[in-house]
Amino acid sequence: MPGRQLTSAEYARLAGSGALIEAEWAPCRSACPVHADVRAYLDLIGRGKFREALDVIREVLPFPGACGRICHHPCEQDCRRNDVDQPAAIRDLKRFVTERDYPEGQKFRKPVQDRAPVAVVGAGPSGLTAALDLAKLGYRPTVFDRSAAGGGLLYSAVPAYRLPRKVLQADVDAILAQGVELKLGVEVGGALTIDALRSQGFKAVVIAVGLSRSRGLPIPGADAQGVELALPFLASADSSGPRFAGKSVVVVGGGNVAVDVARTAIRLGAVRVQMACLENEKEQPAWAWERHEAAEEEVATLHRLGPKRIVVRDGRVAGIEFKAVTAVFDEQGRFSPKYDESKLTTLDCDVVIFAIGQESDLSLARGTDVKVDERGRLVFDRNTARTSAQDVFACGEVVTGPGSAVEAVASGHRAARAVHQFLTGAPINLAESLPPKVEKIAPATVNRLLKATRAAMPTVGAAERRRNFAEFELGLDEAAAMQEARRCMSCASGPFVLTDKCAACLTCRRVCPFEIPEVKEIADISSALCQGCGICASECPANAIVMASYGPDAVQKEVGAALAVLRPDRLRIVVFSCGHHAPATRWGGSEAARPAAVAKEIYLPSMSRLSAADILAAFEAGADGVAILECTSGACRYPTVDQRLRRRVDLARQLLVEAGIDGARLSLAVGGAGDPAAASKAVAQVAERAARQTHKHG
Amino acid sequence: MIVADRKPLEEILKHVAGCGRILVLGCGGCVTVCASGGDRQAEHLAAQLRLAAKGQGRAVEVTVKTPTRQCDREFLEPLRADIGPADAVISLACGVGVQLLAEVFEAKPVYPALNTTFMGAHTGPGTWTENCRGCGQCVLAETAGVCPVARCAKSLVNGACGGTNKGKCEVSKEIDCAWYLIYKRLKARGDLSFLRAEREPLDWGKSSSGIRRTLVHPELTDTVPASAPAAPKS
Numbered sequence: 001m002p003g004r005q006l007t008s009a010e011y012a013r014l015a016g017s018g019a020l021i022e023a024e025w026a027p028c029r030s031a032c033p034v035h036a037d038v039r040a041y042l043d044l045i046g047r048g049k050f051r052e053a054l055d056v057i058r059e060v061l062p063f064p065g066a067c068g069r070i071c072h073h074p075c076e077q078d079c080r081r082n083d084v085d086q087p088a089a090i091r092d093l094k095r096f097v098t099e100r101d102y103p104e105g106q107k108f109r110k111p112v113q114d115r116a117p118v119a120v121v122g123a124g125p126s127g128l129t130a131a132l133d134l135a136k137l138g139y140r141p142t143v144f145d146r147s148a149a150g151g152g153l154l155y156s157a158v159p160a161y162r163l164p165r166k167v168l169q170a171d172v173d174a175i176l177a178q179g180v181e182l183k184l185g186v187e188v189g190g191a192l193t194i195d196a197l198r199s200q201g202f203k204a205v206v207i208a209v210g211l212s213r214s215r216g217l218p219i220p221g222a223d224a225q226g227v228e229l230a231l232p233f234l235a236s237a238d239s240s241g242p243r244f245a246g247k248s249v250v251v252v253g254g255g256n257v258a259v260d261v262a263r264t265a266i267r268l269g270a271v272r273v274q275m276a277c278l279e280n281e282k283e284q285p286a287w288a289w290e291r292h293e294a295a296e297e298e299v300a301t302l303h304r305l306g307p308k309r310i311v312v313r314d315g316r317v318a319g320i321e322f323k324a325v326t327a328v329f330d331e332q333g334r335f336s337p338k339y340d341e342s343k344l345t346t347l348d349c350d351v352v353i354f355a356i357g358q359e360s361d362l363s364l365a366r367g368t369d370v371k372v373d374e375r376g377r378l379v380f381d382r383n384t385a386r387t388s389a390q391d392v393f394a395c396g397e398v399v400t401g402p403g404s405a406v407e408a409v410a411s412g413h414r415a416a417r418a419v420h421q422f423l424t425g426a427p428i429n430l431a432e433s434l435p436p437k438v439e440k441i442a443p444a445t446v447n448r449l450l451k452a453t454r455a456a457m458p459t460v461g462a463a464e465r466r467r468n469f470a471e472f473e474l475g476l477d478e479a480a481a482m483q484e485a486r487r488c489m490s491c492a493s494g495p496f497v498l499t500d501k502c503a504a505c506l507t508c509r510r511v512c513p514f515e516i517p518e519v520k521e522i523a524d525i526s527s528a529l530c531q532g533c534g535i536c537a538s539e540c541p542a543n544a545i546v547m548a549s550y551g552p553d554a555v556q557k558e559v560g561a562a563l564a565v566l567r568p569d570r571l572r573i574v575v576f577s578c579g580h581h582a583p584a585t586r587w588g589g590s591e592a593a594r595p596a597a598v599a600k601e602i603y604l605p606s607m608s609r610l611s612a613a614d615i616l617a618a619f620e621a622g623a624d625g626v627a628i629l630e631c632t633s634g635a636c637r638y639p640t641v642d643q644r645l646r647r648r649v650d651l652a653r654q655l656l657v658e659a660g661i662d663g664a665r666l667s668l669a670v671g672g673a674g675d676p677a678a679a680s681k682a683v684a685q686v687a688e689r690a691a692r693q694t695h696k697h698g
Numbered sequence: 699m700i701v702a703d704r705k706p707l708e709e710i711l712k713h714v715a716g717c718g719r720i721l722v723l724g725c726g727g728c729v730t731v732c733a734s735g736g737d738r739q740a741e742h743l744a745a746q747l748r749l750a751a752k753g754q755g756r757a758v759e760v761t762v763k764t765p766t767r768q769c770d771r772e773f774l775e776p777l778r779a780d781i782g783p784a785d786a787v788i789s790l791a792c793g794v795g796v797q798l799l800a801e802v803f804e805a806k807p808v809y810p811a812l813n814t815t816f817m818g819a820h821t822g823p824g825t826w827t828e829n830c831r832g833c834g835q836c837v838l839a840e841t842a843g844v845c846p847v848a849r850c851a852k853s854l855v856n857g858a859c860g861g862t863n864k865g866k867c868e869v870s871k872e873i874d875c876a877w878y879l880i881y882k883r884l885k886a887r888g889d890l891s892f893l894r895a896e897r898e899p900l901d902w903g904k905s906s907s908g909i910r911r912t913l914v915h916p917e918l919t920d921t922v923p924a925s926a927p928a929a930p931k932s
Binding site: 500501503504505506507510539540541542543544612613616617619620655656658659660661 | 706707708726727730731732733736737738739741742745746747748749750752753754764766820823
């Protein structure tokens with residue numbers, strides 16, 4: 001973005017308002033349907049602040065557990081690290097923070113709810129999201145669902161090996177704990193009509209019934225025994241035992257649901273599972289990674305096959321015959337398959353499962369003012385999220401068509417906003433103007449960046465996992481997660497230059513490991529290239545560089561919080577550590593093993609942030625000693641930080657000694673990386689020297 | 699650019715020992731560029747003053763301000779409200795700024811935090827080196843842009859002395875012989891005639907060893923030259 005420059009007065013006005021960090025978005029955030037602040041939560045994870053990271057996610061995504069496992073992660077597709085090596089493992093990190101045990105528990109506050117009751121039909125991700133948003137706004141939402149559990153298709157159609165039921169239930173429970181009422185086993189449209197909801201006092205209704213019916217194909221033999229439909233099959237699959245033992249299964253369809261069906265069929269004991277789809281390999285709609293996982297589990301995929309008839313023997317499926325597909329889409333790219341009836345293929349099998357798409361059950365609209373068009377779709381205004389009835393809104397797949405969970409959540413947010421505007425008498429306006437996306441990184445800068453291998457998700461081997469419904473991805477451990485989080489390139493979090501302070505001294509240009517600042521009249525630091533290390537901000541002699549992602553007093557605030565948990569009548573040692581070292585300062589997981597019962601750690605995403613002034617400020621704030629765990633050369637994502645840190649500590653020590661403070665009360669522990677013994681020794685030494693000078697004890 | 703270096707804290711402390719309120723003034727000019735007296739260094743000093751006072755069991759209130767530069771009155775006037783309540787002012791400007799500050803706020807004790815050392819350029823990471831001594835009669839035109847006054851240990855203006863040794867000065871092997879540099883550059887240009895010309899000795903009366911020097915740009919002064927046409931009457 002040109003013009004990342006402002007005056008001190010403008011900065012004083014904007015600081016803390018979020019305006020600077022919102023000036024441009026990282027591509028991950030723009031790509032995310034709910035615009036989760038990925039950069040912010042990866043930064044927190046990299047500093048060991050897992051709970052805080054989860055809070056950032058929850059602000060916009062009430063299904064962190066589910067999405068941490070099954071999200072199609074458009075954030076990763078757009079991650080600028082793709083231009084360097086591989087994208088940050090954002091989805092896996094999201095999962096990681098949902099799996100921690102937080103000492104403070106997962107407590108949720110029930111908001112004050114003194115506004116109108118609202119009915120939501122359907123407890124899938126869109127319906128529950130709309131309900132949660134409305135609860136937070138003070139409404140009293142009740143969600144009706146005919147199933148036995150909340151979660152919609154996540155509950156009934158996503159196989160447990162991808163999304164364990166208890167994970168989904170935890171997400172649903174969290175939503176309910178925040179003021180959403182869920183009534184299960186209730187079908188709206190039967191005895192309970194939309195009019196009945198109105199007369200019960202609901203001031204608005206949100207239809208979020210999803211696509212709950214699998215479509216079949218009216219081909220000969222489709223009524224034979226052994227022909228199944230995807231959704232009912234998936235709903236009963238994990239409780240049905242090895243009912244396909246010894247059987248051969250053909251799944252008709254090439255989408256994500258078809259892949260789920262095929263992999264589920266394998267787990268039910270089928271000896272052979274083949275997916276047959278209209279599309280060729282490039283056109284096939286299922287996500288590449290899911291197709292890959294299915295192939296690992298020995299699911300075969302056959303392309304360009306259009307179902308012609310089911311081969312039936314004695315009333316049972318014996319095979320399925322296909323005609324060749326010559327084209328799937330017409331010239332305008334519309335779905336319009338063409339066949340060559342002369343080329344036929346027959347697959348012998350015992351079971352055929354159709355996974356060719358879903359449709360909505362809109363029986364609840366029958367006989368009401370909620371209209372359905374001639375093609376059986378809900379009459380719906382995208383701009384207002386409203387149906388043909390004033391007080392009835394809709395969201396999720398029933399109006400968006402097939403999509404992913406996070407897209408349904410985004411749709412739920414829109415419906416909640418519409419309902420709120422409607423119920424407050426405001427004109428409904430769902431238009432959003434989003435900040436611009438940070439530009440692509442230039443190859444010259446890419447060449448200066450350090451490569452870092454993406455953390456691999458540990459998985460159960462295909463041979464083992466295809467036997468059961470246990471989750472096959474095992475999750476990242478803490479060290480891997482913190483390291484992975486620090487691969488984030490912190491896009492658009494970098495500096496603004498204060499025009500009235502910059503002396504064009506060139507220091508920023510000279511200290512930047514990537515040679516990004518350009519200095520003409522004053523410094524100009526491109527957000528498209530900046531990696532957000534903050535070295536320039538910590539060195540600028542004019543204090544003319546401010547970071548968008550943290551204020552000049554950010555480290556000092558952390559020091560204040562750290563000191564507040566230590567007793568002032570005893571020694572207080574502040575330990576600065578890169579997130580890289582965090583596992584080394586867990587003190588073996590036991591508080592008793594602390595090197596001194598007086599130390600408190602502060603993890604920074606990189607020591608690049610720690611200025612000499614921050615070190616002095618720690619002493620001023622009341623720290624009796626400061627231990628800094630030295631970066632291991634090459635461990636930081638930013639080059640030169642290890643050397644720069646040494647210089648800063650030297651300067652700070654010199655300034656402290658001049659002010660009459662024993663220089664040994666500030667230590668830079670060499671070899672602290674991943675070495676609890678070294679870390680603990682360094683802290684103990686500082687504590688000892690501090691005790692000698694301050695006459696305080698641990 | 700004017701280059702300056704921080705004084706030891708001990709020296710600064712001597713002057714402000716009894717002060718309860720201290721104003722520390724950075725300078726946004728040359729001393730920011732050489733990273734000795736910018737806002738950041740002013741904050742470092744302020745932290746030191748507070749820590750030192752705390753070590754002696756005293757409380758001291760230290761405020762930091764950094765004007766655009768201290769060598770212009772216009773940037774000092776707005777500081778009046780900050781200077782008023784201060785018991786003392788510590789300036790991280792060069793000697794020029796400190797003096798002007800002391801002049802503008804005559805009643806206020808103003809102490810320097812820097813030793814003003816030279817006029818120089820950035821010559822390497824974190825390094826500034828003297829290039830000009832302000833002698834008042836620049837000879838750079840004849841010496842291929844290398845100043846023998848500032849860079850020759852003896853300030854010789856008529857060629858190298860007998861102490862030149864393989865391009866280095868007899869004073870130290872770390873110092874380039876200025877006259878060797880002059881010779882090399884002129885030779886590369888293919889014109890050594892300057893070296894053959896005889897130069898008058900410098901008039902040291904124009905140098906810093908003489909009276910206080912002043913720079914006047916008449917076109918920027920308030921004085922209207924006698925030859926100028928009279929301003930039309932309105």
